[in-house]
Structures are given as structure tokens and as C-alpha cells.
Amino acid sequence: MELLIGQMFAGLSLGSVLLLAALGLSLTFGQMGVINMAHGEFMMAGAYTAFVVQQAISDAGVSLLVSIPAGFLVGGVLGLVLEAVLLRRMYHRPLDTLLVTFGVALILQQAARDIFGAPSVDVRAPGWLQGNIELLGAPIPLTRLFILGLSLLCLAGLVLLLKATPLGRRIRAVVLNRDLAETSGVSTRRSDQLTFFIGSGLAGIAGVAVTLIGSTSPYLGTNYIVDAFLVVVAGGIGQIKGAVIAAFALGVLQSVFEYSTTASIGKVLILIVIVVFLQLRPQGIFSLKTRSLA
Amino acid sequence: MRVSVTKRAFYSLAATAMATVLAGCGSQIADPASAGSTASSGTSCVDTSGSSIKVGFINSLSGTMAISESTVFDSLSLAAEEINASGGVLGKHLEVISEDGASEPTKFAERAGKLIQQDCTAAVFGGWTSSSRKAMLPVFEANDALLFYPVQYEGLESSKNIFYTGATTNQQIIPALDYLAEQGTKSLFLVGSDYVFPRTANKIIQAYAAAKGIEVLGEEYAPLGSTEFSTIVNKVRDSKADAVFNTLNGDSNVAFFRQYKSVGLTADTMPVVSVSIAEEEVPGVGLDNVEGQLTAWDYYQTLDTPANKKFVAAFKSKFGTERVTSDPMEAAYTSLYLWKAMVEKAGSFEVDKVQAAAGGVTFEAPEGLVTVNGENNHITKTPRIGKINAEGLIDTVWSSPAAVEPDPFLATYDWAKDLTK
Numbered sequence: 186m187e188l189l190i191g192q193m194f195a196g197l198s199l200g201s202v203l204l205l206a207a208l209g210l211s212l213t214f215g216q217m218g219v220i221n222m223a224h225g226e227f228m229m230a231g232a233y234t235a236f237v238v239q240q241a242i243s244d245a246g247v248s249l250l251v252s253i254p255a256g257f258l259v260g261g262v263l264g265l266v267l268e269a270v271l272l273r274r275m276y277h278r279p280l281d282t283l284l285v286t287f288g289v290a291l292i293l294q295q296a297a298r299d300i301f302g303a304p305s306v307d308v309r310a311p312g313w314l315q316g317n318i319e320l321l322g323a324p325i326p327l328t329r330l331f332i333l334g335l336s337l338l339c340l341a342g343l344v345l346l347l348k349a350t351p352l353g354r355r356i357r358a359v360v361l362n363r364d365l366a367e368t369s370g371v372s373t374r375r376s377d378q379l380t381f382f383i384g385s386g387l388a389g390i391a392g393v394a395v396t397l398i399g400s401t402s403p404y405l406g407t408n409y410i411v412d413a414f415l416v417v418v419a420g421g422i423g424q425i426k427g428a429v430i431a432a433f434a435l436g437v438l439q440s441v442f443e444y445s446t447t448a449s450i451g452k453v454l455i456l457i458v459i460v461v462f463l464q465l466r467p468q469g470i471f472s473l474k475t476r477s478l479a
Numbered sequence: 480m481r482v483s484v485t486k487r488a489f490y491s492l493a494a495t496a497m498a499t500v501l502a503g504c505g506s507q508i509a510d511p512a513s514a515g516s517t518a519s520s521g522t523s524c525v526d527t528s529g530s531s532i533k534v535g536f537i538n539s540l541s542g543t544m545a546i547s548e549s550t551v552f553d554s555l556s557l558a559a560e561e562i563n564a565s566g567g568v569l570g571k572h573l574e575v576i577s578e579d580g581a582s583e584p585t586k587f588a589e590r591a592g593k594l595i596q597q598d599c600t601a602a603v604f605g606g607w608t609s610s611s612r613k614a615m616l617p618v619f620e621a622n623d624a625l626l627f628y629p630v631q632y633e634g635l636e637s638s639k640n641i642f643y644t645g646a647t648t649n650q651q652i653i654p655a656l657d658y659l660a661e662q663g664t665k666s667l668f669l670v671g672s673d674y675v676f677p678r679t680a681n682k683i684i685q686a687y688a689a690a691k692g693i694e695v696l697g698e699e700y701a702p703l704g705s706t707e708f709s710t711i712v713n714k715v716r717d718s719k720a721d722a723v724f725n726t727l728n729g730d731s732n733v734a735f736f737r738q739y740k741s742v743g744l745t746a747d748t749m750p751v752v753s754v755s756i757a758e759e760e761v762p763g764v765g766l767d768n769v770e771g772q773l774t775a776w777d778y779y780q781t782l783d784t785p786a787n788k789k790f791v792a793a794f795k796s797k798f799g800t801e802r803v804t805s806d807p808m809e810a811a812y813t814s815l816y817l818w819k820a821m822v823e824k825a826g827s828f829e830v831d832k833v834q835a836a837a838g839g840v841t842f843e844a845p846e847g848l849v850t851v852n853g854e855n856n857h858i859t860k861t862p863r864i865g866k867i868n869a870e871g872l873i874d875t876v877w878s879s880p881a882a883v884e885p886d887p888f889l890a891t892y893d894w895a896k897d898l899t900k
Contacts, residue, residue, distance in 0.1 A: 188717045191742075195709030202707075295541075303545035305730050305763040310737075315767075317743050324716070326741030329709070398741075399706035400733030400763060404543055408706050443710040448701045449673050451710075 190323035192440050198329040200436025201336040205394055206409040207416035207428050208339055209387030212380055213264075214414070215423035216360045218279050219272055219381075222286040224413060225406025226293035227263055227385045231256035231392025232401045233297060236306050246311035252393045253335070260389020261382040263293075268381040276377075290406065297403035305402035314397065328397040335394055339387060340429060346383070347425070356380050360423060419459055421469030430470055435459075523623070524599040527828050531572040534559070534815075535594035537605035537615075542582025543704045543729050547807070548607045550759045551629055552577065554808035555604050557797055558815035568819045569828070576600060584614035591615045595624045601828045602627060602818050604811065608728070609633060609675035616641065623830055627818060629811035631754060631776070633679035634887040635898070637855040639834055644814040644849075645807060646777050646860050647887040648683050654862035655724075655752050655775035656687050658877050664721040666694040670711060670735065671726035673700035680726050680754070682898060683889070690894030696720045701727065706734040712742055715749070723751040732756055736768040746771030752864075757805030761871040769867050776806040777860040778846040779873040787845035803872065804845075813844040817851060817858070847882065857885030 206228060213221050235252040242248040267289060275281045314331055317324040347353035358366040359376045367373050395405065416435060420427030435455060443451030463469070525533070536555050539548040559573045567573060576598045578590035587606060594600045595618070602625040606612045609632050619626045619640040626641045634648040659667070669684060671677025681698055688695050696718040699711045712735070715723060727735055732755065739751070752773045758780050761769060780791055780803055790812060794804050817840060822828055825836035838853015849858045859882040865873035889895035 188713060191713045191716075192710065195713060198709060199707060298541065298545070303540065303549050304759070305546055305733055307762055307765045309765065309767065315741070317741055324742040326738070328737075328741055395706075398734060398737055400730040402543075402546065402730050402763075404704070404730070408704065439707075440710050444714070447699060448705060448707075448711065452702060 187322040190321055191325075192444050193437070194320070194323065194325050194329070196437030196440035197433065198326075198333055198436070199439060200433035201329075201333040202391075202395060202398070202409075203412055203416050203436055204429060204432035205332065205336040205339060205391035206388070206413040207420075207432055208336070208343060208425070209260075209384040209391070210413045211417045211420065211423070211425055211428040212343075212384035212387070214417050215425075215428075216356065217276075217377060217380055217384075219276075220279065220283040220286065221267075221272075221385075222283060222410065223263075223267065223290040223293060223406075224286075224385070224388050225408075225410035226290045226297075227260040227388035227406070228392035228395065228409060229297060229403065229406040230263055230293065231260050231389030232308070232396045232405050233301060233306075233392075234259045234389065235308050235393045235396045236301070236401055239308055244311075245309045246313060249311050249314075249393070249397075253390055256389035256393035257386040258389070260392065261386030264381045264385020264388075265378060267385075268378055272381070273377075290410075294403045294406070301403070303403065305400040308396035308401050310397050332394045332397065335390070339390060340425075343383070343387070344425065352379060415456075415459055419462060419469055421471035424469065424471040427469055427471040523830065524596070525601050525828060526599055527571075527601075529571075531574045532568065532828060533574045533576055533598055533600045534818075535591075535598060535600035535603040535605075536575055536577045537580050537587060537590055537594060537603055538577070539582040539607065539611075540577075540579040542580075544580075544582040544607055546729060546763060547755075547759065548580070548582075548605070550805065550808050551605065551607065551811045553798055553802075554794065554804070554812045555815060557794055558812045560797070561793065562815065562819055568822050569826070580606070580611055582608075584608070584610040587611040588614040588618050591618045591626070592622070595619070595622045601625075601822075602833075604629070604814055604818075606630070607807070609679075612636075612641070613675065625818070625830055625833065627811075627814035629814050630807045631810075633676045633683075634889065635679060637857075637887055639856065640830075641856060642814065642817065642837070642851070643855075643857045643885070643887070644810045644817060646862070647857055647885050648680065649886045649889060649892070650777060650860045650862050650883050651754060651775050652680055652683060653687065653889075653892070654879055654883070655754070655864060656684065656691075656693075658775075658864045659722055659752065660691055660693065664693065666696050666718075666720045666722075668696050668715050668718050668720040668723045669698040669726070670715065670723060671698075671700050672703045672705075672728045672731055674703055674728075676728070677726035681724075683895065684724060686894050686898055701731055701735075703731070704729065705731050708735045708738040711735070712738045712744070715739070716742055716744055720749065723749060725751050725753040726755065727753075728755050730763075732760060733764045733768075736764050736772075740768050746773075756867075757807065758803035758872055759805045759808070761803075761867060761873075766867075766869075766871045770869060772867050773876075774865045774867065774873055775862070776865060776873075777862055778806040778809040779863065779865050779875055780804045781872050781874055782846065784845060784847060786843050786847075790845040806846075809845050813842055813846070813849060813858075816842045816844070817849070821851070849882070852885050855885055855887055857887055859884055 234256045238252045239248040314327045317326045355371050416431045420431035442454040538552040580587040604627045606628050631646040631651050669681045820840045821833045821837045825832040840851045861882045862879040863875045864877040866876045
């Protein structure tokens with residue numbers, strides 16, 4: 186029983202990490218069609234932001250809370266620069282974005298190595314996040330609980346933004362029909378920039394969050410990018426609710442598989458499940474109904 | 480997008496993205512011997528006519544292993560500098576050529592081939608993971624060149640072209656098990672990265688445990704570089720084992736220890752013995768997370784020997800006082816001096832003469848006096864169990880009474896008979 190609860194929570198927690206990593210991607214990949222391979226490196230930038238902030242503010246609790254908006258800004262600005270310098274020129278060549286952003290990812294990794302060194306750095310968890318609470322005898326790590334909360338908060342913020350603000354309405358209009366939105370007076374240029382800023386900023390927040398559970402190294406992003414794409418593709422392109430369901434489903438499935446087999450086999454099984462699922466339902470859990478003519 | 484893309488195109492793009500990433504991760508299997516096949520075997524192009532002699536360093540300065548291997552590169556550089564300052568080897572100045580193995584075994588094999596054939600180095604120093612060593616072995620054998628490998632490893636190997644200056648299993652893992660048994664450990668849980676060293680090490684541990692009545696309650700592997708340990712940590716916690724034997728490598732240790740601590744497991748309730756965490760890795764893992772945990776090595780920075788004091792002082796003055804020294808770094812430093820001693824005993828840089836002279840060569844290393852075993856090309860070492868202290872250094876809590884002869888095939892252990900078949 187204790188183990189069952191521990192494992193269920195491990196699954197939810199893994200799901201929340203996946204969701205955080207994938208949320209921004211579901212915006213940039215799902216809504217804009219840009220395959221941003223540097224998304225993981227934006228996470229890495231967020232993680233190093235947490236490290237830098239902690240060097241400046243020694244209180245780990247305060248620095249974590251400052252790091253979250255700071256990570257969002259750093260990720261977002263990196264995204265803006267990438268959009269303005271490179272991606273803007275290739276919206277009509279989506280496959281090229283894959284190669285270009287992969288190159289950018291390598292450059293960012295090397296930059297991190299040059300600035301911070303190859304060894305991983307230590308970002309301390311604040312005292313109030315150390316240890317765990319007991320739920321029916323199963324230890325629930327506080328850091329994991331914090332990440333779960335943070336990802337739900339980000340999700341709520343994003344949904345609110347998209348559904349309840351003029352900015353969100355414009356973003357959705359551009360996704361549904363770019364030409365019609367443009368003729369109706371919506372600046373698609375500004376909408377693209379903002380979408381990319383927010384999507385990349387979310388990657389920055391995800392990076393801050395994962396410093397609490399893993400290592401902060403130049404390769405941090407490579408650990409998450411594949412899983413993030415899997416979540417977005419399985420959830421259905423352009424569908425935030427699909428990404429949420431896919432993230433938690435994959436998280437729980439992976440902990441079940443890993444528990445009943447081994448970590449490596451668990452990973453294989455999860456990939457098989459996704460491949461089979463996409464064979465049966467290539468559009469993912471939900472599919473986007475657009476009014477564009479293509 | 481300015482031009483609308485159909486949904487179908489999206490999925491194929493997504494698939495391509497995935498395939499690219501997966502291909503990038505999986506490109507580590509290739510025929511390692513091919514890197515050495517272009518040279519006819521046995522012909523050496525080493526130039527001994529000038530006032531300098533070339534040596535090669537091969538370490539991962541990028542990729543997941545850079546965290547560890549860049550430190551070995553630093554200590555090799557220190558040894559080369561010291562040797563040059565004291566007149567070189569046979570009066571020749573060492574000219575170092577460095578290559579990046581980039582944490583990929585195929586890259587190691589390819590770069591080793593370059594160091595031997597194009598750069599014509601007299602000997603090559605480096606390598607860390609067993610996969611990188613196994614990839615380089617056929618290259619060094621085909622070219623009849625010399626590799627000095629400075630890291631503890633899983634044993635069961637011996638090549639006349641490789642000198643192993645790190646511990647083999649009977650100088651690290653078996654003493655660690657002896658120590659645990661002595662402390663009354665009745666059950667163990669094994670956690671490791673999924674590759675050669677942990678798998679072989681755990682086979683040896685299983686055989687030892689079966690022979691000595693220690694129960695192994697679980698054996699779990701995480702993919703190399705993995706950062707998700709919730710499930711493994713839950714399994715460990717649930718097993719209620721007396722101790723954990725940890726053969727994880729690289730950054731995975733950070734995630735493992737953080738998550739280990741966050742479910743309330745500590746050094747007091749369930750100690751972890753690690754064979755891949757040295758002084759250098761402690762800050763990255765986070766001292767909070769590993770203080771009080773055990774390590775098994777043959778060298779610690781805190782050792783009180785004159786050679787070690789000199790080594791530590793020289794290292795800190797070259798690289799900064801905040802830097803630390805670790806077992807693989809010491810073994811790498813020692814390896815360059817051992818090669819120097821072999822060459823001087825042979826009076827030649829020629830590989831066969833160096834090989835012939837190797838047996839019995841000694842060096843007063845920071846870890847104590849080491850002697851090269853001419854039969855298996857390993858060296859004698861003194862196993863030590865350490866405990867990570869509040870400063871992030873490691874204190875010796877147990878030490879073998881005398882230096883232990885290397886026995887890579889465990890021929891002198893009855894319980895290991897089935898392993899070497």
C-alpha cells in the first residue's frame with residue numbers, strides 16, 4: 186500500500202515534470218509549428234539562472250522564488266532573440282527550423298560549458314523543501330510536491346492567458362486562421378513574438394524547477410527534449426489539454442513499467458506504447474480543428 | 480507559419496524530430512577496430528630524433544563524462560609540466576597532444592587512432608568509461624601502441640598494450656564488500672548505470688554475496704545520464720536493505736542522491752557505498768545530499784603521505800586553491816610517472832622495450848608506493864574506505880593493512896571461479 190502510493194505519486198510527479206517541459210513546447214511547436222530543438226537548452230538556461238541567482242542571493246528559499254520569474258525572463262528573451270534572428274525567416278520552411286534550432290542548441294550547450302564549466306553545478310534546495318511528508322506511510326518528497334504545484338500553476342496561468350485575455354484571443358485567432366486574422370487587423374508578427382516569448386519562458390521556469398531534483402549541467406536539456414516532444418505529439422498538436430493528459434498518462438505509465446521491469450525496459454515499453462497509440466490515432470489524443478483551407 | 484502546413488505534415492515533422500534526437504543518442508555502436516585498420520601493425524612512426532617526444536592525452540572534455548574526465552586531463556597536464564621542469568624523459572621534453580573523446584566510445588577509438596598514426600605519440604594517457612577503453616583496446620593492439628588507463632574498472636581484462644593504473648575489482652569492490660561484511664551488513668541493494676562497469680561489478684558482488692551469505696535484495700540499472708530516480712529510490716526504500724552499493728556514473732549521481740535524501744533515506748538509516756563519487760564530484764552532487772555517505776577508492780586528498788602533500792600543493796597552486804584531487808586524478812598523475820620510470824629503465828621509447836621493462840617498476844605515488852605487475856600490467860594499490868566529511872573531502876575510515884596485488888581475473892578467489900569462464 187505504502188509502495189503503491191509512493192509509486193502513484195512518483196508517476197504524477199514525473200508527469201508534472203514532463204508537463205512543465207512540454208507546456209512551452211506545445212505553444213511553440215503546437216501553435217506555431219516551429220520544431221524548436223533548443224527548447225531543452227532554454228530549460229538549461231533557466232536552470233543556470235537559478236544557479237546565478239543563488240550566487241547573488243544566498244538564502245536558498247528567496248533565491249528560488251526570485252529564480253522562477255528570472256528563469257521565465259531569461260528563457261523568454263532567448264526565445265525572442267531566436268525568433269527575431271532566425272525563425273522569422275523560415276516560418277514557411279518548418280523542416281529547416283529543426284536543423285537550425287538543433288544548431289542553436291549545440292551553441293547554447295557549448296556556451297554554458299564555456300561560462301560555467303563542464304562539471305555540473307549545485308543549486309541548493311531551500312530548507313523548507315528538504316525532506317518529505319508522509320501520506321499513509323509513503324514519503325512524498327516536498328521538492329516533488331513543489332514541482333507538481335508549480336506546473337499546475339503554470340498550466341492555469343497559460344490557460345487563463347489563452348482563454349481570457351485579448352492577447353490570448355489574438356494568439357488563438359492566428360493559430361486558427363493566420364490569413365483571416367491578419368486581414369482582420371491582428372498583427373501576426375507581434376502575436377508570433379509573444380507566443381514564442383511565453384513558450385520559451387515556460388521552458389525557463391521548467392529549468393528552474395528541475396534543479397531541485399537533478400543535476401544542473403550543460404546537458405540538462407538533452408534529458409528532457411525527447412520526452413517533451415513525445416508529450417506534445419501524443420497529446421495532439423496544438424492542444425494544451427492533450428498535453429496535460431499525455432504528460433500525466435506517460436508519467437504514471439512509465440513509473441508502472443519501470444517498477445514492474447527496469448528503468449531501461451520501462452523506457453522501451455513507453456516508446457512502444459506511444460508508437461502503437463500514434464498508429465491508431467495519428468492526430469494524438471485531441472486534434473485541432475482549424476478553419477484554414479489547407 | 481506563413482504557408483499553412485497540413486496536419487499530416489506536422490506528424491511527419493514530429494517523427495523526424497524524434498528520429499534525429501534518437502539517432503544522436505544511439506550512435507555509439509560501431510566497429511572500434513576499423514579506426515586502427517589503416518596502419519600496418521607493428522610499424523611505429525614515433526620520432527625520437529629531436530629534443531622532444533610526443534605523448535597523447537585522450538579525455539572527454541565535452542559530453543556527459545566531461546564532469547569527471549576534465550579533472551584527469553588537469554592532473555595529467557600537471558604531471559607533464561613537472562616532468563618537463565625536471566628535465567623531461569631520457570632528456571627529452573614532453574610535447575602533449577590532447578584529444579577530446581566527447582564521451583563517445585567511437586570518438587575515443589577514432590581519436591586514439593589519430594594520436595598513434597598521425598601524431599606518432601610514444602604513449603597515450605586517458606579514457607574513463609569501460610566502453611571507451613574497450614573501444615580503444617583493439618586500436619592499441621592493432622597498432623602495438625601503449626595506453627595508460629587511470630580509472631578503477633570492472634577487471635576481467637589484461638592487454639600487453641594497456642597499463643591499468645586504477646584499481647581492479649580486488650583493490651576496490653571486494654575490499655568494500657569485506658568492509659561491509661565486517662560491519663555486519665546482511666543485505667545489499669545494487670544501483671548502477673546501465674553499461675559495462677556496473678553490470679560486471681554487480682555480477683562480482685552477487686557471487687561474493689552468495690558465497691558470504693549476504694542477501695542481495697535488488698539490482699537496478701538506470702540509463703546512463705538518467706535523472707529520474709523516483710521509482711528506483713522507492714524500490715530501494717521498500718527493500719529495507721542494510722546498505723546500498725552504488726555504481727552510478729556521472730550526473731546520474733546528483734539526481735540519485737537528491738531523490739534518495741528526499742524520501743528520508745540517510746547515511747545513518749541506509750548507507751550508500753559509491754565507487755564513482757570522489758572529491759571532485761561532491762560539490763556537483765551537493766554536499767548536503769552526500770555528507771556521511773561512504774566511498775571506496777585507493778586514494779583520498781586527505782591522505783597523510785609526503786608525496787600526497789606535494790601533489791596536492793602543486794595541483795592547487797597550478798589550478799587554484801578551491802580545486803580538489805581525487806583517485807582517478809592521482810592514478811593519472813601516477814601513470815605518467817610510471818611510464819617515465821619504465822622508459823628510463825628500458826633506456827628507450829620503443830613499445831616492446833618499455834613493455835619488457837615494465838614489471839617491477841615502482842613509483843612513490845601520492846597513494847603510497849606502487850609497483851607494476853609485469854604479468855597483468857596492473858599496479859599494486861592500497862584499498863581504502865572513506866566517509867564524506869562536512870568540508871566535502873573524504874576521510875579514511877578503513878584501510879587495507881598492506882598494498883594489494885592486482886588480480887583482474889579474480890583467480891585467487893574461490894567464489895569467483897564461475898565469473899571468469
